[in-house]
Every structure is written in C-alpha cells, then in structure tokens.
Amino acid sequence: MEKKVERSSNIELLRIIMMIVIIAHHFVVNSGITKLYDFNNITGNMIFLQIFGFAGKAMINGFLLISGYFMIKGKxxxxxxxxxxxxxxxxxxxxxxxxxxxxxxxxxxxxxxxxxxxxxxxxxxxxxxxxxxxxxxxxxxxxxx
The missing domain is CATH 1.10.287 (Helix Hairpins)
Structure with a gap:
C-alpha cells in the first residue's frame, strides 16, 4: 500500500509567491530597465523596482531552503x-x-x-x-x- 503524502498548502503558497517575485526580479535585472534610473529624481516606480530586484535574491535562497527541507525527508x-x-x-x-x-x-x-x-x-x-x-x-x- 502506497503511503499518502500530505501536502503543506501554506508552504506551497509561499513557493508560488516566491516564484512570482523571482520572475519579477529577473525582469528587473535582465530587461535593461535599470539603465533608465535617474537617481537625481527618485520615483515610486524606481523604489518598487529596486525592492523587486533585491527581493528576488532573497526568494531564491528561500526557495532552496524550502526545497532542502523537503529533500531531507525524501529518498x-x-x-x-x-x-x-x-x-x-x-x-x-x-x-x-x-x-x-x-x-x-x-x-x-x-x-x-x-x-x-x-x-x-x-x-x-x-x-x-x-x-x-x-x-x-x-x-x-x-x-x-
């Protein structure tokens, strides 16, 4: 009889949010939009993009931590x-x-x-x-x- 795996929906939701932030991070970092920044005139959009650019790196690390948490139990x-x-x-x-x-x-x-x-x-x-x-x-x- 196969052992039923119980899903952690809260962690799955966290992973989905992390993936969205990572995609946004890649857009900010790789699209060339950062070349349009004018640091003499800081706007809300610029701050928003900076937060996504920063948060993506943290989300990648978090994604690996969650993956490691589940991998340690698996074969x-x-x-x-x-x-x-x-x-x-x-x-x-x-x-x-x-x-x-x-x-x-x-x-x-x-x-x-x-x-x-x-x-x-x-x-x-x-x-x-x-x-x-x-x-x-x-x-x-x-x-x-």
Whole structure:
C-alpha cells in the first residue's frame, strides 16, 4: 500500500509567491530597465523596482531552503534524478525553440550543441544545473546531517 503524502498548502503558497517575485526580479535585472534610473529624481516606480530586484535574491535562497527541507525527508533514486534531468532538458529545448521562432536566436549546430549540453558546459550554468547538482549530492548531505 502506497503511503499518502500530505501536502503543506501554506508552504506551497509561499513557493508560488516566491516564484512570482523571482520572475519579477529577473525582469528587473535582465530587461535593461535599470539603465533608465535617474537617481537625481527618485520615483515610486524606481523604489518598487529596486525592492523587486533585491527581493528576488532573497526568494531564491528561500526557495532552496524550502526545497532542502523537503529533500531531507525524501529518498533519492535514479528514477527521480532522471525525471528531474528530463524535465530540465524539456524546458531548455522549449525555450530554445521559442527563441528561434521569435528571432532572438538563430539555429546552428553550435547553438544547438550548447543547448544540448547546457547543464555541463562552462562555469555559469544557471540555477537549474546548480539545483540538479544539489539533488545529486542530497544523499551525501543527508548523511552529514
């Protein structure tokens, strides 16, 4: 008989709010809107964007803490690792093809291979690769705890 997992709706709501703030943070940081700031004329919009820019970093850390809290109780298996890897790759390719479709990226073998090996190339591999590495190391971290 399978053990029923009880969901923590309050933590799920917190995670949803954190994701929204993280998306807003990425908009503020990566859109170039900060180049339009005039520090001689501080406006409410500027303060609002600064708060979102700051809060996003804190939310990323909070998201990792919540993930670690739930991971410490769980068991890591090859099936779970493979499922996480395939989910990450699915979204990487979806975003890659959307960028090609919208004209932000041109298809080439070099760009396709960078997308294919995006989690293992270079130093700046992003959050998904870092989270995947954390997921791989979780059995060892649990032993240390």
């Amino acid at each position: 890591t298996s090859f099936k779970k690792i493979l499922r996480l890897y395939l989910q990450i790759k699915f979204y990487v390719f979806i975003i890659y093809f959307i960028m090609i479709f919208l004209g932000y990226e041109t298809f080439s073998l070099v760009s396709f291979s960078k997308t294919l090996f995006s989690m293992i190339r270079g130093v700046n591999v992003g959050f998904s690769a870092t989270f995947f590495l954390l997921y791989l190391l979780m059995p060892f971290i649990n032993k240390l705890v």
